[in-house]
Amino acid sequence: MFHVFRIACLALCLLSKSSIAQTLGVLTVEKIMRDPKKWIGTSPTEIAWSEDSKTIYFNWNPNKNAGDSLYGYDLSSKKINKIAPAERRTLPAKSNVFDKQKAQRLYEKNGDIFLISTADFKVRQLTNTVERESNPVFSGDNEKVIFTQGMNLFSITLESGLLSQLTDFKTGTKKADPNPDGQEKFLKDDQLAMFEVLKERKAKKDAGKKITDAERASYPKEIYIGEKSLTNQEISPDGRYITYRLTQTNKAAKSTIVPNYVTESGFTEDISARTKVGAPTSDSEFWVYNVKRDTTLRVSVKDIPGITDKPDYVKDYPKLDSAWKNKQRDVIINGPFWSENGENAVVIVRSTDAKDRWIMAFNPETLTLKLLDRQRDEAWIGGPGIGGYPMSSGEIGFIDENTIYFQSEETGYSHLYSLDVTSGKKTALTSGKFEVQHVNLSKDKKTFYLITNEVHPGEQHFYSMPVAGGQRVRITHQTGAHEVTLSPDETKLAIRYSQSNVPWELFVMENPAVSHAKTAKPEQITQSVTQEFLSYPWRKAKVVTIKATDGQDIYARVYEPRKSNGKAVIFVHGAGYLQNAHKWWSQYFREYMFNNMLVDQGYTVLDLDYRASSGYGRDWRTGIYRFMGGKDLTDNVDGAKWLIKNYGINPKKIGIYGGSYGGFITLMGLFTAPDVFAAGAALRPVTDWAAYNHPYTANILNEPQSDSLAYRKSSPIYYAAGLKNNLLICHGMVDVNVHYQDVVRLSQRLIELGKNNWELASYPMEDHAFVEASSWTDEYKRIWKLFEEKL
Template sequence: MQLKQKAVALMALLLLGSAELQAQNKKLELSVEKIMRDPKWIGTSPSNVFWSEDGKKIYFYWNPEGNRQDSLYSVSADGKNIQKVSAQERRSLPSQRGEYNRAETKKVYEKNGDIFLYDIRSGKAQQVTNTVERESSPAFSHNEQKVIYTKDGNLFAWGIDNGQTVQLTDFKKGRKPADEAKDPQREWLKQQQLTLLQIVRDRKLDKDAAEKQQKLDAPHRPKEIYTEDKTVSNITLGPGERFITYQLITRPKNAKIALVPDFVTESGYTEDINTRTKVGDAQSKYEFFVYDTQRDSAYTVLMNDVAGITEQPVYLQQQKKASASPADAKPQKATPRETVIYGPYWSANGKHAVVVARSQDNKDRWIMKLDPATAKLTVLDRQRDEAWINGPGIGYGPGDMGWMPDNEHVWFHSEESGYSHLYTVNVNSGQKKALTSGKYEVSDVRLSDDEKYFYFTANKVHPGEKHFYRMPAGGGEMVQLTSLKGAHEVELSPDEKNLAIRYSYSNKPWELYVMDNKKGAKVKQVTHSLTDEFKSYDWRDPEVITFKAKDGANVNARLYRPENPTQNGPAVVFVHGAGYLQNAHRWWSSYFREYMFHNFLADQGYTVLDIDYRGSAGYGRDVRTGIYQFMGGKDLSDHVDGAKLLVDKYNVDPKRIGIYGGSYGGFITLMAMFTEPDVFAAGAALRSVTDWAHYNHGYTSNILNTPYTDSTAYAKSSPIYYAEGLKGALLICHGMVDTNVHFQDVVRLTQRLIELGKENWELAVYPVEDHGFTEPASWTDEYKRIYKLFEENLKDQK
């Protein structure tokens, strides 16, 4: 009997093990509900990777246990000994941000509003400040004997050896007090008193003598500089500590901030959220100054004589020419355009200073040598784009340019060739040299510590791949250090002997890897983040294809196909958002939910096309600016051409094509449904811009200029003007607390559709969602509606 019970128990265990094994081997069946769960069901990829200051550990945020939040983990440089970092160790770590001395033996940084000096060899931090007020922007003085930082809008210096703190500037809000001597009535009374009364004369002599002696005895104080109602920014101490540069910002008083009402609140009352101005509203004005401490004088650096400063954009010149009358033939005085000056960036020997300037109409960027003693600017490079200046690495901070070891050349990015490449320019002769060239883009540039090499990322192999390269500082052979197909985000170790890499592929989320800093070195995977459930599905590796647009341009796209496609089957075209973004690539997409949804659609018999339309990143200047003055032009025609490709090559029924996307993708969806109603039978527009005149200034003015200077561009580009063209089925989804694309956008469009008598549309609202949805319930509801839209309008309903 006992043996029989044991046999039964053993059989039960075998059956249970077999069932568990079958469950593990069973392929996940996708559904909207499963896809749109909390992303932790996938597994949490490592993020925010950085090295310890001594290079012995790699730190990263990770969540293998599926907790509510990620935790800090560490692993040794060889990829071994992964462990969660203790709270005590985490609190003791220096900030990732900060500045190093030239030997990289010390680091200064801000943490919790105070300044710290970290000795890398000993691993010990010294607290420089400990105050209630916030100290920020720490840096070493040029001679590295002091720590420079800002507090309450002023610049301070702390002596490393003596611990003495000195205030270097004395900026004061408001206007300088009026000088009574300038008032004639008061001056007359004063002189009368001095003339009539001896006691007044005697006391004045005593007072003047005391003030004179006090000035002789007192230490030097910085000049009082009154800023009125302007904001001080970017205060910088130059080498030799003679020149201090700073920026004054005048905020517009009449700018109108849009409010977004929040209906679901803790208080139970509707609460307004302050967001932003709308494009074309009054903008801040910027002035750049030099304070010469030797002369105790402050003066403005003016752009008035800089080449091209008065050159108006072509679109304004054309407008002026079109509306010109005989009275306009009289020469007009050219007005300098508004600009912003960034820097200065000093050479290591302290002899040269360079600044970067941007015109506020977005058409020009200048790199200029600055003589701080005279405030004279000498142009070293001018990049002008009649669309707008942008592109990888084309920024204005210290990481976007730098000095070469000879202290005579500056490196920087430019799209002069049509692609963002690396250049140098001689600050004395102005001679410029391209270090990289070709139909690819360079980004994330840095010089090696010995200044013999450049390290950077480039998509030279394919627009949809990112690899890490090393190249001699003077130009030459680009050595590709990474080899896996996909994308690599690389952090060099402090000694530059090892690479910490976040790597992913189209169907493989990001994981942490390590390798030696050598070509062909073995790559070792450190983290294994994916859940068994996620791995149980055979995620598609979408084809990255290229097709010709009607104007002859090459367009890249991702293609998802059913395992057994039917003749004249349905198709969906996905439109990525963000405008300047890339999604037809070979790495794990930030649109990972949409990627999974596309796998689900393919399982249901849909062919899915995901296009990098005109305006997308990764393909150079012409693609980037292809939407200038007309969003909904070439970017939309690329999708129409993509739909034609589906019909001509992939057996798709031309009457069964849908389109969807969010943000910019939602905008394109609306334009498609309103202006190409015979191409797309159904569309889902998510968090869509419906009228560009209501979007923000920074993004929109680049592409469409401003509504009052280029109203035609706004009318051509805004879906609300085309709503009458709607024929197919339209789903609109929008978060009610969207602080980016305001809910007002779809409210206005809704009213327009009502007034036009349109019936084949619906609006789904999400009361607690901002621009990027966060709640799984919202994602699920939204995508169930999208799937239902496609099923009802694209599938054969027999």
């Protein structure tokens, strides 16, 4: 039945152009900024397989309801059915926690722990409590299930069902005798010496306590953690060691407040938000509880190679440089990650200044760390499979008892490596000027499944590769991007696929790495987009390269009108580290549709992956280090010059717009390159990087109190005097990411400078990502008006 529906949809797509035009007609802001689920459709998300590999589950909303629902595609009947709530509640949750034989899988659902057999798919519920249980794992002998409840670790013996508490963490400090050698002790000893009855009663009480203590000897040691927070409680496969992290929050770190004006109560309500970059950070400690010895000891990091290395940027500050004197940098230890037999463990150690990542062998008995691999970056550690923050472990796991795999940007691109933890031998499993963007190790640990962009930076394809490296076999072939979920038996692939002008749809395909079928082709399961959306011929923008001033190639998408009006608009994507000049459906789909609307009116539109965009390796990723608004802006300026040269664009008729980081670049463009851009719309922009969050900003600009030069160079508010042309600013007033305070401060600066060619549109009920169609419509009507009037 579903195939009949699909064929009907395809037939409708072949209607005459005149009939199509009657459906959507001329694009307008009002049309394209409507609620997308009601007129575009909703792509499938959250893809998961049934345990028997016969059904694909996914969230979907083909009926334009208020929210998505769970659907299932049955591979045998090839039908899609909506999953009833009662059935949905019984479905196992996702996890990748198997016993050694891959015979059983653990998962947590609704705060309880479940066990499912991979042979007959029978489910056994292990806990049913009000408190939440989480992070279940098998013990090294597969006889117990270990999990976290509250602050503590517990185990359940699978055969008997015995529940045992493994740790007894307590907040605060253990109460001690406040005056052990003073007045109270004197009085107590005097009383016992004077009264025989008291002496006899105390002896009986002490004898009883001795018996009770002996009976409780198997109970875990009380471990007091003071006022610190406890995370990452893990037990070794042999049960001998429990590792955990203690974090001391710095109470001097001041949080910001975001006022919320439009509320149900009628009163202004404050939203407690994040701290600002440079605020005092938390201290992290890594501890080991040796169960056999009944001791707790902190792991020392002072001997980590390079722990006192001074970052290069401090050379710009003589006082800071001379005062360094072998300062030990703060680090966070992630892990440990254990081999199956429990004989080897590794940890990921990352410096909080983001300039170092150490992979180290960890011995919990001796509390020693041995260097296996160090990646140092004077900008900051990051990239696919590596992560950009101190709490990131990145991609890591054991191939066999002695060999780990991980990703590194050692060559300038994120690639996959293996390393023998006993010999220290490291092997590059992939190489080249491309990125490995996702890694999955097969259950038998003989095959890696990879997603890379080696065909083109704007494409993502799925490959299989022997675990020892060697030739990669490309499995997907259609132009675009592929997100792949392997079935539990690894014989089939559920693929979310899209093209630049076609939203994500769900496909299923045999896994040729297992079936060895040479003719395996993806079969489409869902048809999500509406006929109204399909009625417009959405453009596939041309992906081009533009030569930057410093000789680098900038990848970009150009939208070409049939008849140019001599005007151009540059769209600047947000997030900084994000890719948009690609060949799949953009998360900026509203901007994509707006760009189509601009082109319909004769504008040429350019969308660049400027410096710091993702997908192009380490040097591109870190091209903005200590100067945001430097090469990222000149890349956009070079794009404007390219438009003038190649498309005959009038140099005085170029506009620019973007949100978040794109709003920041728009401000920097109008303030520091005022002769390039005649008009710009800065949406929810950062105006002063010293006001943004710590994890993101400190990576790129260090901290404002230690690298003030970087912040001064990078913050638009210092360049506001350079505004010559027309500026529109739009910002949500309850934005907890880039605070509304940013544009309030900039507004005051523009007022004091006497600027009168700018305006601010405020949205009282919007956060950083707008939700309401009315807000989107108002915002883009203003952008459209700006370009029409000022270009």
